[in-house]
Amino acid sequence: xxxxxxxxxxxxxxxxxxxxxxxxxxxxxxxxxxxxxxxxxxxxxxxxxxxxxxxxxxxxxxxxxxxxxxxxxxxxxxxxxxxxxxxxxxxxxxxxxxxxxxxxxxxxxxxxxxxxxxxxxxxxxxxxxxxxxxxxxxxx
Numbered sequence: 001x002x003x004x005x006x007x008x009x010x011x012x013x014x015x016x017x018x019x020x021x022x023x024x025x026x027x028x029x030x031x032x033x034x035x036x037x038x039x040x041x042x043x044x045x046x047x048x049x050x051x052x053x054x055x056x057x058x059x060x061x062x063x064x065x066x067x068x069x070x071x072x073x074x075x076x077x078x079x080x081x082x083x084x085x086x087x088x089x090x091x092x093x094x095x096x097x098x099x100x101x102x103x104x105x106x107x108x109x110x111x112x113x114x115x116x117x118x119x120x121x122x123x124x125x126x127x128x129x130x131x132x133x134x135x136x137x138x139x140x
Contacts, residue, residue: 038080045108064101
């Protein structure tokens with residue numbers, strides 16, 4: 001699909017780059033804790049969290065796998081999904097088509113600020129609630 005991705009190894013060409021999905025931690029080791037947030041790109045968004053990507057479903061598939069890993073391997077709530085967008089990419093509710101497998105974002109960050117896609121305190125796709133500007137997400 002022509003998506004730019006980091007190389008599999010660090011600059012030395014030998015050391016594997018850390019990978020969220022291929023973390024080979026064994027029992028008794030200290031596996032990487034879940035991320036605080038996942039930044040999600042897209043072509044368009046609406047104020048209810050609907051997201052239009054490029055049609056390949058790569059981010060939606062990754063999000064599903066990572067959310068499962070958070071619950072099963074870390075016993076933690078998954079992180080909120082935060083879209084990065086220009087204000088012109090944020091459309092009125094209902095203007096962004098969604099497929100059955102598409103994941104909604106929890107918030108949209110633009111140069112004008114962060115727009116929560118759910119009412120205060122309501123749980124979002126990650127299972128966490130937005131407490132408001134300056135307060136962030138509820139505790140895990």
